[in-house]
Amino acid sequence: AQSxxxxxxxxxxxxxxxxxxxxxxxxxxxxxLFWYVQYPNQGLQLLxxxxxxxxxxxxxxxxxxEFKKSETSFHLTKPSAHMSDAAEYFCAVxxxxxxxxxxxxxxxxxxxx
Amino acid sequence: xxGVIQSPRHEVTEMGQEVTLxxxxxxxxxxxxxxxxxxxxxxxxxxYFNNNVxxxxxxxxxxxxxxxxxxxxxxxxxxxxxxxxxxxVYFCASSYDPxxxxxxxxxxxxxxxVV
Numbered sequence: 166a167q168s169x170x171x172x173x174x175x176x177x178x179x180x181x182x183x184x185x186x187x188x189x190x191x192x193x194x195x196x197x198l199f200w201y202v203q204y205p206n207q208g209l210q211l212l213x214x215x216x217x218x219x220x221x222x223x224x225x226x227x228x229x230x231e232f233k234k235s236e237t238s239f240h241l242t243k244p245s246a247h248m249s250d251a252a253e254y255f256c257a258v259x260x261x262x263x264x265x266x267x268x269x270x271x272x273x274x275x276x277x278x
Numbered sequence: 279x280x281g282v283i284q285s286p287r288h289e290v291t292e293m294g295q296e297v298t299l300x301x302x303x304x305x306x307x308x309x310x311x312x313x314x315x316x317x318x319x320x321x322x323x324x325x326y327f328n329n330n331v332x333x334x335x336x337x338x339x340x341x342x343x344x345x346x347x348x349x350x351x352x353x354x355x356x357x358x359x360x361x362x363x364x365x366x367v368y369f370c371a372s373s374y375d376p377x378x379x380x381x382x383x384x385x386x387x388x389x390x391x392v393v
Contacts (some may be wrong), residue, residue: 197379209384210280210296216379255321263333264376265311268321 167192167258171269184228184243186272191237198239199257199266200230209255215239226250233270251276256264280304282385284370291392296358297353299388301374311371311382312345312355322367327353360392 172187190196195235201209213224220232230241240258253273257266283302286392291297302336303310312324330347338345342361357364367389373382 197350199382201384206389208386209371211381212338213384214379214381259379262377263326263328264309264373264378264380264382265323265326266382267323278324 167196167267169258169259169269170231171254171272172270174270175273175275177275177277180248181245184241184246184250184274186194186241186254186256186274187239188269189237190232190239190258191201192258192260194233194260195234195242196258196260197264198230198232199259200224200228200239201255201268202252202257203256203271205252212241214252219234232264246274247277248275248276248278282370282372282383283384284388285317286388288388288389288391290393291360293361293392294359295392296356297360297364297390297392299355299368299370299390301353301370301385302357303370304383305351307372307374307383308350309373309376309382310347311373312321312353313369313371313384315367315369315387316365324355324368349371357390360390362392365391 168191170189199214200212213222215232223229228243256269285300310327324337325345327347345355367387367388371382371384
C-alpha cells in the first residue's frame with residue numbers, strides 16, 4: 166500500500182530564509198509524487214509533480230523538489246521565503262490505474278517578517 | 279478556463295437534515311474524486327468515478343453517504359441524515375486519465391457545519 170509521511174506539522178522560517186518541507190513516501194512501484202498548497206479557506210493548488218521524468222522538478226512560485234529513490238523522499242524547497250508563502254502544504258503519492266492521490270498530513274508553513 | 283465548481287461554498291445545517299453537495303468538473307475530464315478534509319483525519323478520499331461510473335467507494339464512511347454522477351458534467355454527494363461529526367470541508371476534484379500522472383484539479387470546497 167502507498168503512504169506518505171510529512172515530517173513536521175509546523176515549520177517556521179524568517180522571510181528570505183530557505184524553505185525545506187520534508188516528504189517521504191512508501192510505494193511498491195515507482196510512484197507519481199505531488200506537492201499541493203492550500204491557502205486559508207481555499208482549495209488545493211498544484212505546486213509541482215514528479216512523473217518519472219527529470220528527478221529535479223521545478224514548480225510555481227519558485228518552489229522545486231527532488232525525487233530521491235534511494236531515500237524514498239520528495240522534499241520541497243524554496244531558496245528564499247516570502248510572506249505570501251505562508252500556507253499549508255501537502256505531499257501526495259499516486260500510482261495505478263485510478264491515479265487517486267494519497268495525501269500526507271500536511272505541513273503548515275509560517276513565514277516571520 | 280473554469281475550474282472545478284462546487285456548491286454550496288458554505289452550509290450550516292441541523293443534525294438529521296439532508297445535505298447535498300454539488301460539483302461540476304472541468305470539461306473534458308473523465309475522472310472525478312470526492313475528498314473530505316478534517317483536522318483529525320486530514321484529506322481522505324471518499325469516492326472515485328471514472329467515465330461517470332463509481333469505481334472505488336471504499337472511503338465512504340457509512341450508508342448515510344451516497345454519491346452520484348448522472349453525466350460527465352455533474353456529481354452530487356449526499357449525506358442523509360447528517361450528524362455533527364460530518365462537519366468538514368468536502369472537496370471535489372477532476373482530471374483526465376490521472377493514472378498517467380496527469381494533474382488532479384481541486385475545487386474550492388464546500389464547508390459543511392452540522393449543529
